[in-house]
Amino acid sequence: MNYGRTFNFSAGPAMMPEPVLEEIQGEMMNYRGSGMCVMEMSHRSKVFEQIIQDAEADLRKLMNIPDNYKVLFIQGGGTLQFAMVPMNLMKNGKAVYIETGSWSKKAIAEAKKYGEVIIAASSKDKNFSYIPDCSDLDIPEDADYVYICENETINGTTYFELPNTKGHVLVSDQSSMFLSRPCDVSKYGLIWAGVQKNVGPAGLAVVIIREDLIRDDLPAYVPTYLNYKTHADAASLYNTPNCWAIYCCGKVFKYLQNTIGGLEAMNRLNEEKAAVLYDFLDSSKLFKGAVVKKDRSLMNVPFVTPSKEMDADVVAASVAAGFSNLKGHKSVGGLRASIYNAMPKEGVEALVAFLKDYEAKH
Ligand SMILES: *Cc1c(COP(=O)(O)O)cnc(C)c1O
Numbered sequence: 001m002n003y004g005r006t007f008n009f010s011a012g013p014a015m016m017p018e019p020v021l022e023e024i025q026g027e028m029m030n031y032r033g034s035g036m037c038v039m040e041m042s043h044r045s046k047v048f049e050q051i052i053q054d055a056e057a058d059l060r061k062l063m064n065i066p067d068n069y070k071v072l073f074i075q076g077g078g079t080l081q082f083a084m085v086p087m088n089l090m091k092n093g094k095a096v097y098i099e100t101g102s103w104s105k106k107a108i109a110e111a112k113k114y115g116e117v118i119i120a121a122s123s124k125d126k127n128f129s130y131i132p133d134c135s136d137l138d139i140p141e142d143a144d145y146v147y148i149c150e151n152e153t154i155n156g157t158t159y160f161e162l163p164n165t166k167g168h169v170l171v172s173d174q175s176s177m178f179l180s181r182p183c184d185v186s187k188y189g190l191i192w193a194g195v196q197k198n199v200g201p202a203g204l205a206v207v208i209i210r211e212d213l214i215r216d217d218l219p220a221y222v223p224t225y226l227n228y229k230t231h232a233d234a235a236s237l238y239n240t241p242n243c244w245a246i247y248c249c250g251k252v253f254k255y256l257q258n259t260i261g262g263l264e265a266m267n268r269l270n271e272e273k274a275a276v277l278y279d280f281l282d283s284s285k286l287f288k289g290a291v292v293k294k295d296r297s298l299m300n301v302p303f304v305t306p307s308k309e310m311d312a313d314v315v316a317a318s319v320a321a322g323f324s325n326l327k328g329h330k331s332v333g334g335l336r337a338s339i340y341n342a343m344p345k346e347g348v349e350a351l352v353a354f355l356k357d358y359e360a361k362h
Helices: 018-026 046-063 079-089 102-111 228-233 243-260 263-283 308-320 345-361
Strands: 069-075 094-099 116-122 146-149 170-173 190-194 204-210 300-304 335-338
Touching (some): 018 243, 069 228, 079 190, 079 204, 102 146, 243 263, 263 300
Parallel strands (some): 094 116, 094 146
Antiparallel strands (some): 069 204, 190 204, 300 335
16 A cells, blocks of 8 residues: 655654554554553553563564563663663673764763763774774773663664673663664673664663663662663563553564564665665765774664765755655764665665766766
């Protein structure tokens, strides 16, 4: 069916798979004979209990999450995790952060409120256009964890190799790459992701935390809601959760497993899709990618023309051609195409055809 939807290259909230939206549409007025929409449903009802349990079970299957990890659905989006992580994990009041761009900078600024932050590696010297070597970091013995932003949404870099934490707990912000490729959860202490980049509606974070990191001896100032234990003990139903987002995410988990065929298959599609755009950028004389080849994100692709004026002209022309949200983030300028899981390959091909045409005319 043609709904007149555009290819939406937004960094988030971003596209969701069309079959999922259609399924949601079909259940809008009466969810499976319950007589109501999920938005209208008690979070204590049997029907919703089933929805949240299925969502967790489907995510566990999709990511192959070991039994000694809890899966938590927490409100406050991604940003609240910048505070929850240090509040809950800083036992010795010291943590190591890798500085790779806008989102790790935000995490660093927040963590400094709660303890000592050691920046063990940074790519600031080259405008965050690469991932620094993290094979031999200087990590103090008593550091509580090593923190990375695994895919920098604004700068367009990603880790293809995890840092050597020398036995310390690894914490990762996976917001803009969550479920885009297989992930060995056992290598992490905590993974978190704001879901509106690659999964569902805004206002929800998924937290996957190793059980031994959940504490009941947090400082008294930590609000009850911001203790991971509160959510773990109540199976994410301590208070009214973001029921709607959990329901939508659950549908996407099922879709990735059953329709796409799991995360290996998703990764192959993402590689094919990103190659269409990167191959063009590598061959273009007008457009240039902003990131070194080996660290390029498959999700967020920032690129520039020779001038700011032309960047703006391309953005305007792209809107006229029916594309949405290609303007680069205000902090870095240029253009950016976010091509998450739900962006079809045809969307990227159409974008490249448009950019080729623009180049030919200029
Ligand atoms: C968007 C984003 C966030 C913040 O998410 P909000 O839900 O807007 O608070 C954090 N980290 C990364 C990598 C992001 O892309």
